[in-house]
Amino acid sequence: MNGPLVILKLLKKTYPNAKYYLDFKTSLDLMVAAILSAQVRDEVVNECTKELFNHYKTASDYTKASVDDLLKYVSKVTFAGNKAKNIIAACKLLVEKHNGKVPKTIDELIDLPGIGRKTAIVILTNAFNIVDGVVVDTHVIRTSYRLGWTKNSNPEKIENDLNALIPKDWWKQTQWLLKAHGRAVCRAPVPVCSSCAIANFCPKAGVEKSN
Numbered sequence: 001m002n003g004p005l006v007i008l009k010l011l012k013k014t015y016p017n018a019k020y021y022l023d024f025k026t027s028l029d030l031m032v033a034a035i036l037s038a039q040v041r042d043e044v045v046n047e048c049t050k051e052l053f054n055h056y057k058t059a060s061d062y063t064k065a066s067v068d069d070l071l072k073y074v075s076k077v078t079f080a081g082n083k084a085k086n087i088i089a090a091c092k093l094l095v096e097k098h099n100g101k102v103p104k105t106i107d108e109l110i111d112l113p114g115i116g117r118k119t120a121i122v123i124l125t126n127a128f129n130i131v132d133g134v135v136v137d138t139h140v141i142r143t144s145y146r147l148g149w150t151k152n153s154n155p156e157k158i159e160n161d162l163n164a165l166i167p168k169d170w171w172k173q174t175q176w177l178l179k180a181h182g183r184a185v186c187r188a189p190v191p192v193c194s195s196c197a198i199a200n201f202c203p204k205a206g207v208e209k210s211n
């Protein structure tokens with residue numbers, strides 16, 4: 001069994017309820033939540049989208065909204081105005097080019113305003129179960145570096161490193177598990193290595209003492 005797999009299995013035992021944290025019912029909900037989530041805690045996004053999703057159910061609904069209309073629901077997220085603008089523009093493209101549906105390829109998704117590669121993979125993985133790579137968020141960047149799974153800081157290079165190291169059937173849950181671990185124990189800026197279930201496998205174990 002390869003090293004990362006041993007660690008991921010231990011993390012799965014430690015965080016059996018780890019899952020994708022943003023609330024959504026449809027792929028459109030997830031696209032909107034994912035656009036809102038850049039540099040915002042998931043709890044804040046979920047709080048905003050509860051009401052937003054009750055009012056806007058289709059891409060066409062969003063195309064009829066103004067930025068101010070959306071701000072009534074999403075003003076608590078950072079860069080709310082820009083994100084609201086991107087949501088409306090993305091939904092206009094969905095209506096014009098994709099029959100109002102969220103597309104199912106990375107290339108089509110990254111054509112939409114407010115959606116980069118990470119967000120595209122998030123949508124494909126969690127809305128459609130199309131797993132094209134490991135989602136690399138801030139927790140994945142930090143924990144995978146500490147675990148020695150990558151020496152890169154560029155998210156696309158980190159994704160390539162992780163895709164090569166981790167068996168494909170674990171790609172989907174890798175982000176869920178590393179995020180759960182990053183929030184609970186392998187925190188920024190200082191990890192709590194003394195409470196870490198995978199310390200025996202980590203080259204940076206004990207780093208807390210040297211900080």
Ligand code: SF4
Nearest residue numbers: 186191193196202205
């Ligand atoms: S031993 Fe420390 S640095 Fe390594 S994964 Fe655990 S908490 Fe993170």
